[in-house]
Amino acid sequence: MEPLLEVKDLYVSFHTQAGVVKAVRGVNFTVNKGETLAIVGESGSGKSVTSKAIMQLLPDHSASYDSGKILFDGQNILEISDKKMESIRGSDIAMVFQDPMTALNPTMTIGKQVAESVMRHEKISKKAALQRAIEILDLVGIPEPATRVNQYPHQFSGGMRQRVVIAIAIACNPRLLIADEPTTALDVTIQAQILDLLKEIQRKTGTSIILITHDLGVVANMADKVAVMYAGKIVEEGTVEEVFEQSEHPYTWGLLKSIPNLEANEQLYSIPGTPPDLLSPPVGDAFAARNEFAMAIDYEVQPPMFAVSKTHTAATWLLHEKAPDLSTVIQSTERELERTKRRDRKDFAKTDSIIQVHKLKKHFHMSGNSYLKAVDGVSFDIRKGETLGLVGESGCGKSTTGRTIMRLYEPTGGEVYFNGKPIHGDLKKQDENRIRQKMQMIFQDPYASLDPRKKVIDSVAEGIDIHKLAASVKDRRDIVQNLLEIVGLNKGFMNRYPHEFSGGQRQRIGIARALAVNPDVIIADEPISALDVSIQAQVVNLLKDLQHEQDLTYLFIAHDISMVKYISDRIGVMYLGNLVELAPTDELSKEPLHPYTQALLSAVPTPNPKIERGRERIILTGDLPNPMNPPTGCRFRTRCPYAMEKCKETPIWKEAKPNHFVACHLIE
Amino acid sequence: MTNTNLEKYEVKETEGVFREDSFKVVGAKKESQDTIARPHVGILKESWLRLTKNKGAVVSLVIISLLVLLALLGPYMNEYTYEQTDYDKAFQEPNGEHWFGTDKFGRDQWTRIWEGTRISLYIALLASVLDLAIGVIYGSISALVGGKVDNIMQRIIEVLVGIPNLILIILLIMLMKPGIFTITVAMVITGWVNMARLVRSQVFKLKSQEFILASRALGASNGRLIKEHFIPNTLGLIIVNMMFTIPSAIFTEAFLSFIGLGLQEPLASLGVLINDGFEGMRNNFYLLLYPTLVIVGLMICFNLLADGLRDALDPKMRK
Amino acid sequence: NFSDSSNGNSDSKDGSKDEKKTLKLSLENDIPDLNQVKTTDGISFGILNNIMEGLYRLDENHEAVPAMAESVEISEDKLTYTFKLREGVKWSNGDPVTAADFRYSWLRAIHPDTAGSYAFIIADYVKGAAEFVEGVATDSEVGIVAEDDTTLVVTLNEPTPYFLGLTAFVTYFPLNEKFVTEAGDDFALTTENILFNGPFTMTEYDQAAGVKLVKNDKYWDKENVGIDEVSLKVIKENSTALNLYEAGDLDRVYLSSSDIQSYQDDKEFGTESKFNSWFVQFNLTKAPFDNVNIRKAFQLGYDPEILTAQILNNGSTPASGVVASGMAGVDGKLFRELNPDLVTPNVEKAKEYLAAGLKEIGGTLPAIEILTADDTIAKDTATFLQSEFKKNLGVDVNISTKPYSGRLQAMRDDAYQMGINKWGADYNDASTYMDLWVGTPASPLRGHYSSTVYNDLVAKSKSETDEVKRMDYLLEAEKALVVDDAVIAPLYDEGKAFLQNAEVTNFTIHPYGAPLELKYIKKK
Amino acid sequence: MKKFLAVRIVNILVTLFVIATVTFFLMKLLPGSPFDEEKLAGLSDEDRMEFYARYGLDQPVAVQYAKYMGNLVKGDLGISYYYKGQQVESLISSRIGPSALLGAQAALLGVSIGLILGMIAAFRHNTMWDFFTMFIAVIGVAIPNFVFAALLQYYVGLKWGILPVAFWESYDSSILPTIALSMMVIALIARFMRNEMLEVLQQDYILTAKSKGLSQMNVIIRHTLRNSMIPIITILGPITVSLLTGSLVIENIFGVPGIGSLFVDSIKVNDYTTIMGLTLFYSAFYILTILVVDLLYGIVDPRIRLTGSKG
Ligand SMILES: Nc1ncnc2c1ncn2[C@@H]1O[C@H](COP(=O)(O)OP(=O)(O)OP(=O)(O)O)[C@@H](O)[C@H]1O
Ligand SMILES: Nc1ncnc2c1ncn2[C@@H]1O[C@H](COP(=O)(O)OP(=O)(O)OP(=O)(O)O)[C@@H](O)[C@H]1O
Ligand SMILES: [Mg+2]
Ligand SMILES: [Mg+2]
Numbered sequence A: 001m002e003p004l005l006e007v008k009d010l011y012v013s014f015h016t017q018a019g020v021v022k023a024v025r026g027v028n029f030t031v032n033k034g035e036t037l038a039i040v041g042e043s044g045s046g047k048s049v050t051s052k053a054i055m056q057l058l059p060d061h062s063a064s065y066d067s068g069k070i071l072f073d074g075q076n077i078l079e080i081s082d083k084k085m086e087s088i089r090g091s092d093i094a095m096v097f098q099d100p101m102t103a104l105n106p107t108m109t110i111g112k113q114v115a116e117s118v119m120r121h122e123k124i125s126k127k128a129a130l131q132r133a134i135e136i137l138d139l140v141g142i143p144e145p146a147t148r149v150n151q152y153p154h155q156f157s158g159g160m161r162q163r164v165v166i167a168i169a170i171a172c173n174p175r176l177l178i179a180d181e182p183t184t185a186l187d188v189t190i191q192a193q194i195l196d197l198l199k200e201i202q203r204k205t206g207t208s209i210i211l212i213t214h215d216l217g218v219v220a221n222m223a224d225k226v227a228v229m230y231a232g233k234i235v236e237e238g239t240v241e242e243v244f245e246q247s248e249h250p251y252t253w254g255l256l257k258s259i260p261n262l263e264a265n266e267q268l269y270s271i272p273g274t275p276p277d278l279l280s281p282p283v284g285d286a287f288a289a290r291n292e293f294a295m296a297i298d299y300e301v302q303p304p305m306f307a308v309s310k311t312h313t314a315a316t317w318l319l320h321e322k323a324p325d326l327s328t329v330i331q332s333t334e335r336e337l338e339r340t341k342r343r344d345r346k347d348f349a350k351t352d353s354i355i356q357v358h359k360l361k362k363h364f365h366m367s368g369n370s371y372l373k374a375v376d377g378v379s380f381d382i383r384k385g386e387t388l389g390l391v392g393e394s395g396c397g398k399s400t401t402g403r404t405i406m407r408l409y410e411p412t413g414g415e416v417y418f419n420g421k422p423i424h425g426d427l428k429k430q431d432e433n434r435i436r437q438k439m440q441m442i443f444q445d446p447y448a449s450l451d452p453r454k455k456v457i458d459s460v461a462e463g464i465d466i467h468k469l470a471a472s473v474k475d476r477r478d479i480v481q482n483l484l485e486i487v488g489l490n491k492g493f494m495n496r497y498p499h500e501f502s503g504g505q506r507q508r509i510g511i512a513r514a515l516a517v518n519p520d521v522i523i524a525d526e527p528i529s530a531l532d533v534s535i536q537a538q539v540v541n542l543l544k545d546l547q548h549e550q551d552l553t554y555l556f557i558a559h560d561i562s563m564v565k566y567i568s569d570r571i572g573v574m575y576l577g578n579l580v581e582l583a584p585t586d587e588l589s590k591e592p593l594h595p596y597t598q599a600l601l602s603a604v605p606t607p608n609p610k611i612e613r614g615r616e617r618i619i620l621t622g623d624l625p626n627p628m629n630p631p632t633g634c635r636f637r638t639r640c641p642y643a644m645e646k647c648k649e650t651p652i653w654k655e656a657k658p659n660h661f662v663a664c665h666l667i668e
Numbered sequence B: 001m002t003n004t005n006l007e008k009y010e011v012k013e014t015e016g017v018f019r020e021d022s023f024k025v026v027g028a029k030k031e032s033q034d035t036i037a038r039p040h041v042g043i044l045k046e047s048w049l050r051l052t053k054n055k056g057a058v059v060s061l062v063i064i065s066l067l068v069l070l071a072l073l074g075p076y077m078n079e080y081t082y083e084q085t086d087y088d089k090a091f092q093e094p095n096g097e098h099w100f101g102t103d104k105f106g107r108d109q110w111t112r113i114w115e116g117t118r119i120s121l122y123i124a125l126l127a128s129v130l131d132l133a134i135g136v137i138y139g140s141i142s143a144l145v146g147g148k149v150d151n152i153m154q155r156i157i158e159v160l161v162g163i164p165n166l167i168l169i170i171l172l173i174m175l176m177k178p179g180i181f182t183i184t185v186a187m188v189i190t191g192w193v194n195m196a197r198l199v200r201s202q203v204f205k206l207k208s209q210e211f212i213l214a215s216r217a218l219g220a221s222n223g224r225l226i227k228e229h230f231i232p233n234t235l236g237l238i239i240v241n242m243m244f245t246i247p248s249a250i251f252t253e254a255f256l257s258f259i260g261l262g263l264q265e266p267l268a269s270l271g272v273l274i275n276d277g278f279e280g281m282r283n284n285f286y287l288l289l290y291p292t293l294v295i296v297g298l299m300i301c302f303n304l305l306a307d308g309l310r311d312a313l314d315p316k317m318r319k
Numbered sequence C: 001n002f003s004d005s006s007n008g009n010s011d012s013k014d015g016s017k018d019e020k021k022t023l024k025l026s027l028e029n030d031i032p033d034l035n036q037v038k039t040t041d042g043i044s045f046g047i048l049n050n051i052m053e054g055l056y057r058l059d060e061n062h063e064a065v066p067a068m069a070e071s072v073e074i075s076e077d078k079l080t081y082t083f084k085l086r087e088g089v090k091w092s093n094g095d096p097v098t099a100a101d102f103r104y105s106w107l108r109a110i111h112p113d114t115a116g117s118y119a120f121i122i123a124d125y126v127k128g129a130a131e132f133v134e135g136v137a138t139d140s141e142v143g144i145v146a147e148d149d150t151t152l153v154v155t156l157n158e159p160t161p162y163f164l165g166l167t168a169f170v171t172y173f174p175l176n177e178k179f180v181t182e183a184g185d186d187f188a189l190t191t192e193n194i195l196f197n198g199p200f201t202m203t204e205y206d207q208a209a210g211v212k213l214v215k216n217d218k219y220w221d222k223e224n225v226g227i228d229e230v231s232l233k234v235i236k237e238n239s240t241a242l243n244l245y246e247a248g249d250l251d252r253v254y255l256s257s258s259d260i261q262s263y264q265d266d267k268e269f270g271t272e273s274k275f276n277s278w279f280v281q282f283n284l285t286k287a288p289f290d291n292v293n294i295r296k297a298f299q300l301g302y303d304p305e306i307l308t309a310q311i312l313n314n315g316s317t318p319a320s321g322v323v324a325s326g327m328a329g330v331d332g333k334l335f336r337e338l339n340p341d342l343v344t345p346n347v348e349k350a351k352e353y354l355a356a357g358l359k360e361i362g363g364t365l366p367a368i369e370i371l372t373a374d375d376t377i378a379k380d381t382a383t384f385l386q387s388e389f390k391k392n393l394g395v396d397v398n399i400s401t402k403p404y405s406g407r408l409q410a411m412r413d414d415a416y417q418m419g420i421n422k423w424g425a426d427y428n429d430a431s432t433y434m435d436l437w438v439g440t441p442a443s444p445l446r447g448h449y450s451s452t453v454y455n456d457l458v459a460k461s462k463s464e465t466d467e468v469k470r471m472d473y474l475l476e477a478e479k480a481l482v483v484d485d486a487v488i489a490p491l492y493d494e495g496k497a498f499l500q501n502a503e504v505t506n507f508t509i510h511p512y513g514a515p516l517e518l519k520y521i522k523k524k
Numbered sequence D: 001m002k003k004f005l006a007v008r009i010v011n012i013l014v015t016l017f018v019i020a021t022v023t024f025f026l027m028k029l030l031p032g033s034p035f036d037e038e039k040l041a042g043l044s045d046e047d048r049m050e051f052y053a054r055y056g057l058d059q060p061v062a063v064q065y066a067k068y069m070g071n072l073v074k075g076d077l078g079i080s081y082y083y084k085g086q087q088v089e090s091l092i093s094s095r096i097g098p099s100a101l102l103g104a105q106a107a108l109l110g111v112s113i114g115l116i117l118g119m120i121a122a123f124r125h126n127t128m129w130d131f132f133t134m135f136i137a138v139i140g141v142a143i144p145n146f147v148f149a150a151l152l153q154y155y156v157g158l159k160w161g162i163l164p165v166a167f168w169e170s171y172d173s174s175i176l177p178t179i180a181l182s183m184m185v186i187a188l189i190a191r192f193m194r195n196e197m198l199e200v201l202q203q204d205y206i207l208t209a210k211s212k213g214l215s216q217m218n219v220i221i222r223h224t225l226r227n228s229m230i231p232i233i234t235i236l237g238p239i240t241v242s243l244l245t246g247s248l249v250i251e252n253i254f255g256v257p258g259i260g261s262l263f264v265d266s267i268k269v270n271d272y273t274t275i276m277g278l279t280l281f282y283s284a285f286y287i288l289t290i291l292v293v294d295l296l297y298g299i300v301d302p303r304i305r306l307t308g309s310k311g
Helices: A047-055 A082-088 A110-122 A126-139 A158-170 A188-205 A216-222 A240-245 A250-258 A326-337 A398-405 A429-438 A456-460 A462-466 A473-486 A491-495 A503-515 A533-550 A561-567 A585-590 A595-602 A609-614 B043-052 B055-076 B109-145 B147-162 B165-175 B180-190 B193-207 B210-217 B222-258 B270-279 B285-313 C009-013 C042-051 C099-110 C129-134 C177-186 C238-246 C257-263 C292-300 C304-312 C347-361 C376-393 C404-412 C431-437 C452-463 C467-484 D002-029 D045-053 D061-073 D088-123 D128-142 D145-159 D171-201 D204-211 D216-227 D229-244 D248-254 D260-268 D272-300
Strands: A003-016 A019-032 A036-041 A063-072 A093-096 A176-180 A208-212 A225-230 A233-239 A353-365 A371-383 A387-392 A413-418 A439-442 A521-525 A553-557 A570-575 A578-584 A654-657 A660-662 C022-027 C056-058 C064-066 C069-074 C080-085 C144-148 C151-155 C200-206 C210-215 C229-234 C252-254 C269-282 C368-373 C397-402 C418-424 C488-500
Touching (some): A003 A208, A019 A208, A036 A047, A036 A216, A047 A063, A047 A093, A047 A176, A047 A208, A047 D204, A093 A158, A110 A126, A110 A158, A158 A188, A158 D204, A176 A188, A188 A208, A188 A216, A216 A240, A216 A609, A225 A250, A371 A413, A371 A553, A387 A561, A398 A439, A398 A521, A398 A553, A429 A439, A439 A503, A456 A503, A462 A473, A462 A503, A473 A503, A503 A533, A533 A553, A553 A561, A570 A595, A578 A595, B055 B285, B109 B193, B109 B222, B109 B270, B147 D002, B165 B180, B165 C404, B210 B222, B222 B270, B270 B285, C022 C252, C042 C200, C099 C129, C099 C151, C238 D248, C257 C376, C304 C488, C347 C376, C368 C404, C376 C418, C431 C452, C452 C467, C467 C488, D002 D061, D002 D272, D088 D229, D088 D248, D088 D260, D088 D272, D128 D171, D145 D171, D171 D229, D171 D248, D204 D216, D229 D272, D260 D272
Parallel strands (some): A036 A225, A093 A176, A387 A570, A439 A521
Antiparallel strands (some): A003 A063, A225 A233, A570 A578, A578 A660, C069 C080, C144 C151, C200 C210, C269 C418, C269 C488
8 A cells, every 4th residue: 555644753832922832742654545544532632733734734823843744645745835735735635624613714605615625726617616516515415505505604504514614625536635523513413424425435536534533433433544642642553453452552441441331331431630731741651640550661761652563553661572461460450440330320200300491492583584493392301410411413403402591592482490480581680690600501612612812710710700709819720720620631721722722622621611600500512522532531420420419410412422321311302493302311222212313323333343334324314404494294204214194293292101202293 | 462663663772761660560640740831920911921022012112111201301301491482593403402493483392392292192092091991882882782772872973973073172162271171072072983883893793702602601791791801802903993093183183273172372282293394394394304203103113012912912823 | 077177388388479378376265156245255356356347446556447437526525426437348248338237236235135244335335225225225215326328326425535446346346137137046156157347257167176267358458458368276275386386387376484484585485465454452341451551561562573574474564553554544645654653562661561550450460361263373473472471571371272253253252351353454444444443332352442532533534524634533543542542452464475477477466355456467 | 684774774864863953053053153254243233133134044043943954854955155155965066076086096095005015914924024014004194194195296296297286187186185095094904904814814714725725815815805804894984984075184285176175164164054064965974884884794794694673
């Protein structure tokens, strides 16, 4: 196989006021033609920075390439002219950026944004380029692409935007596609579509793909090779099977161990400690401080890459010939490793509800007389101390439901009660204030939800300031420090600004902010989507512990069904503004009643390459119908494999079994 | 396990790298990374630190301080006072006795210019304060509350702009004595309108952003939103706009003085001196040149400083 | 919409013999109105004076000489004037100019429906006119009779020795009734809607841009009109006019005081003066100027010579009384020659007066403010006075600047202590000034001055038929006003400095009435 | 959209009505009258009132107001007191031409140069380019435009003889005043553009644009321009109004028969009808510009939606 891209000993650092952040510290990898390399690793380990370095898109004024080479087709990208680089971008190397919400120009039509790239590299007419754009959009599964090309990004849901970003990247059949968390924002069904699409493209055009993701299931599904990054270095590289089954680096072990087991009922494992601050990376192995098998040398000398096989390398002194045989060591630490038994799921059926939502509606006024019915008559209650999971396709109204409960949107109709008292409509100032402290929200888009001009300490402490929870400046700082530690961030991050963080780090800042006011209820909108599994586990454990200690109640909105299943006591499934099924977690996973729920569950990828390769799943055809003009009757009927004549009537919300609600004509 | 080193990543096994106990498992270290990398400094102090790294801004700050000092002390640096006339010495080019020459009354320009700078600096300060105290607040509230309130507030601005200023100003002369105070009142009436509209447009843009929602969710009041989020995020624009309000206020003052509302002879501001100098620019160019130089100097420094400030307050701009 | 007039420059370049003689002048402001009965401003007057003509016209020496009229007979009691019109005088449309045209125009000027603010200049003199204005008399009762096409008989209230000069004034110009009625509301708004009988006709007219005049070939005296074409363009900015002059685009330009210095020795430099007297009006009812000694102190406490020579430097001449120095007196002597040196600056005496006055008012002066308009000359004058009072009398005076109408209003509202004021003569006789202070009742605008002695003198001058005696009364009146009562403090007679193309000669600016006179100009 | 426009038009009419009313009463408080008061000074108070009566100015202000508004509804702005006999409508329309031409040219020139300078400064942030551009921008506001005008006139017109010194005779006459007028616009636009561009350049979608391989130029033109436009449009509104309605000083300096000095003059001479006419003209123009600006917001940034009353 011919190498297409070789990254050799790449060092990248950021010059910030506090000092030099050494984000990438000697990264080496090779991507061959037609191959998919997955990069996984700690959030903040330098995955995005590395990929931006390949694109030469790091901010000029603060980033510096300290040493190393990036050879693309034998040509060192770091040395070629701007002009040359421009012609490589888009046509030879294309990239899908991590954050789809901000990656599209808000004032340019989708069609133009896609066509632009085609026009730049293929020198074809505007009209032809637009035609191509429509084809590509169709390819990535945007419904009615011919009309959609004239719309603007804000008229697209998050998932659709993600697909547009992918469309832009693949528009010119690049030889290398770098996809930075391409499916993080997507629900599992669409994720499955996208991954299939990428594979399809690869098969047709022989594109090489660098896939950055924290979802090991996706890795198992897609990748040929995996590189594991930690603290700016690649610590292990090998074929999927090698990494998943014979991993050598303790960090990889930790990662794999952190994956929630769909069936298991125990506390999630997470790697203890916090990742190192890259301002002053440790001298030896960066992972040493969190590595229970660390040896003295790990604190002194950086380990080299040891070859395990032709394709498998790992950077850990454990592979040195003088290293002790781990089997003995593992024995001695067995006790520590042993996973604590998870608490049993409580039966919340009899508990009082803390939040009651009754026929909640939120319609957004569009132009003229048209309304977008984002939430259209949703009723459920959340009981004290429970976790209610909310899942559903992107754009189905999960966030809107959460936000309307939070009083961030004025409901169009329906009622919301908190502890039995209505909290919809006008409230007295003090009541409002009280609710604001009692109910908190973790926002879906971590970057956008942080004021770019505020330091982390001030963002996190905002609630503390508002509700005057800190006695002194020092007190305030201590609280923030403590919170950062809780969410697995370095205390030193306190004085940094949001743009200086990686996606996952930002998400944790958002969590810390919500926790700061000691709320009773937290509406967590995708709180862990951008985190690597270990930190996901850490956060989930944290949420669980807090719930246990403080009797917290969660509304947990997420795409990642396995995580939702793990954390939730009950799960609600939404489709196009309606709740279609609501049941206790175990019941739902064992016996999903609604066809949509069934499809959703089947699409969840598992972090096992062997299973993933051969798996069949129910792939829903078509896209989410236009929420401005939803189908009559059962809204799912346009995509339902079992749709029948009767489905043209609106199904009623009924309790099919005790505590198991569903709205489907199939269930009588 | 086959522990073979790849040639590519060869370790130099030099003497001393490995010790006896190098490969003894010692386990994780809990406290090893608990260092706070960046000392906590207040946002103001940090911005100040960043500002001082900007050469242009520092030089500007020094020059502004110098000009302010001259405005305070300049008039006392020679024996003339600003109103002292000497008809035999009218229209003297700058010389050893009159450093900036004399005007048609034989008054010492040096003294008059620094006296005038003092007044113009006051006007600049006033304009900035108005911009900030009324314009920014008005604009933010209008955009933030939105709906009917916004509608009414915008109509009020339209009415204020629509009524001819000059009429109001002449009426003011009738009502009160001309002077600094009257100028102040005249400027209060409409001096802040542009700022209000600009801030409003910006706040509209920011209003629906996620981080504002996040702050709302935490229970932030409108006042807090304005103070903590809208103003900091609009600051670039505010500063840029102020760089226009200031000179235009200085010249508005000159115009007001010219039609008798403002300063009364023999007091003069820089704007008035420039107006006067303009009349004689063909033959006594120095009368126009020096006050213009002072004002241009001041404005360039203000701008460099403001740019520095803007960058210093924008965390993304920093090096 | 650019006016498509060709540039005047090209004509002068190809020096062919019978080339048109053109003159390029500027106007300092817009032309508000060419409707002669309503207009009030100097610019409109100046244009009208050259496109129309009254019974008399002022000559190069500002004396009234017969124009539309060939001759006049004045009755013994000096109350009846019988004008004989010139044969064959014509409007620009070919119609003859008749006595009826004058009657129509004059009646129109005083008719309540059509009159403007200059109605008084007819109504004050012509018999029955005031009653006509009030509406109590019909037009047949007014002393204006057109006996035939060429004979106009005018009856006056009082002997008015300067009446012939008045007939040269714009308000006294004729109008053709038929034409005016046809033009209706559009009268005098465009070149087509106005008839000419003066030395020039107007071919272009734009209020904001200016006018173009062309020699009138129907004019009775066209042989003596030296210029074929005149353009008058609105240029409000002094420095622009100067640039244009230097570029050869103007033949004459007024200089602002700061430019005078450097052109003073040019041969193109000149000055002209107007019957425009500047003076300080004291308010006799406001402390401290209710005290005559203090008024005198302030009157003597500065030297206007310094002001005119050092600061204004524009041809203005220091004044020693209120009547403009160039104003006619009697027997070929000027008024000022008969009444010289009413006020001569004297700091010592001023201090004495001040001391005396202070004693009388009990020791201290209240805060004093001097009211002035907002134009440069007025402001400079105020600044000068302020510094002189400080220097010479040790008195601090504040300046209060107001816009034109604001100053006037403040004075009318009695809200001033002393104000810088000016008066421009409408005709060449001292009574144009002396009438102002005949306060019955006393006017705050005139400092509440009301003196029986003064009023008596002025009244006597009105009915006196003997010229010398009449003049004596007026001379006495000025003395009473300025010296005895010190109601005003004289400043200067306004002058203007200009540069003028050396090829242009006989340029005449009348010091009163309608200033601009193009008829006599010659150009090489 | 239709509803939005309808609501706005009603709003505009109400605002204009308020402006007209307030201005009318304030104007009546101005000292003096539209006549040559110095000449009228000789008259007794009684005679003066009689004189005013000929123009209906003796009546109570409220009655005058009612009459004026009555005529206004019929579209009659009345006859000027100063430019006697002139209908105010025709007075304005005869003067607006040159001002509008100059204003439009200056706006065009100023905006295009300003945009270019602003972009250069942003792209070459903290370099000599940036400094030079901002220096020009500062000069543009710190030196009053009449000084520029005078210098241009003196050198370009008189000394070098390239263009006419003044007068309004051919197209050439409009060049110098246009340049003088545009200085301020250049300065403003350049400053605001630079600021906005710096902001926009940090956005993620700029990275996306770059990742398509677009050249710097294309990134600027296609992606940053439109996104930087909101503040530019906001300030452009008032600028256009003040440019198109003429600049007193520049018109005076270049002898342009425009509308600039009319406003100031009419207030000075208490030309009531002209004041009112110009006020209404000016404010209607201003308010319409703001409406256009608001509509432009929606066009420039599709996220900003127009609604009737809710924001
Ligand atoms: N502009 C910047 N200035 C300073 N530090 C930065 C900047 N961008 C990234 N970093 C730092 O560089 C490190 C690597 O960031 P990067 O975005 O590559 O992480 P990542 O591996 O993509 O993480 P995630 O999975 O959370 O997205 C992080 O510690 C981050 O704080
Ligand atoms: N402020 C808004 N104005 C107009 N439409 C909106 C607004 N917010 C959300 N929507 C629309 O409402 C629908 C539901 O959006 P919502 O954000 O609740 O979806 P979601 O279930 O959270 O999706 P995702 O998983 O992609 O976050 C979408 O079609 C979206 O386009
Ligand atoms: Mg990343
Ligand atoms: Mg969402």
